[in-house]
Amino acid sequence: MSEDHSLAGEPNKAWYQTRIVLFIGGSIGVALLLVLISMALYVSSGAAQLDLSRPGYQSVQNKVDPSDKFKSFPASGTVNEATIDQFQKLYQDQVNKVTATDAFNPDVLSNQALGIDAPGADQ
């Protein structure tokens, strides 16, 4: 009887070990899959472009404008002439900060600027 028990235990032990390996492997596989999905979302959603903690951007991390500097207009209350005047002044003040400076001008990537233009080319 003990022989029968020991003979029956071997396959069970092997199957138990197999299940453990499968469980661990499956868990790692699921974790890797979720990481891949997360990274794909991180890149495709545009969050990556807003993340200055990435390598290579440390020098500009502390130059981000604080979001609470932007003065907002109250969303509730009466509306009269003074309200509109208040909004117009606030709007102009906030907008001038953005529209006053040029950004993403393509000239900085010109061949001349990078020194890769054809020799002797007068462009």
Place this chain on the structure above:
Amino acid sequence: MIIAIGVFVSLPARAQDTDVMTDEHIARIKLNCASALATLGQIKTNDALVYVNRNQSYFSISDKLIARLNSRLALNRFDTTPLAKIATEYNSALTDFRTAYNDYSRVMTDLVKIDCSRQPVGFYDKVGEAREMRQDVYDAIKKLHTIIDQYRQAVDTFKQQHLTKLKANTNE
């Protein structure tokens, strides 16, 4: 048929219609490779900062100014149809700006990884591609600024059209 195949095989394997680069041009690219890559790296880093700040500002203009005024006017039973239309256009333009920058950023990331001393032609072409994408970002910003100005004018028009009611509300 054999002649046709032979003619086809003998054609140059250039898919682009750009001028063929001279050896001098390629040598110049290789010579300035390090400085060009350094410049591109600085541009890429600075662009990220500018994008974060600009994206934040443009979003705040929409969320903290435009949407709030439209909401407040609607709550006070003013017709905000023209203002709401511009707000929709602004949000669409903001999405276009973000998309344009994402595409440009990806190209720049690929560009700075190219070893221009070994791939000068590929590097040169990629710079051209990056320049075009940067132009798209620039155009998207110009469109945003145009819509910002349109909204300002629309508010001026609204004020003139509802001046009597606005003055009446002041006296209440």
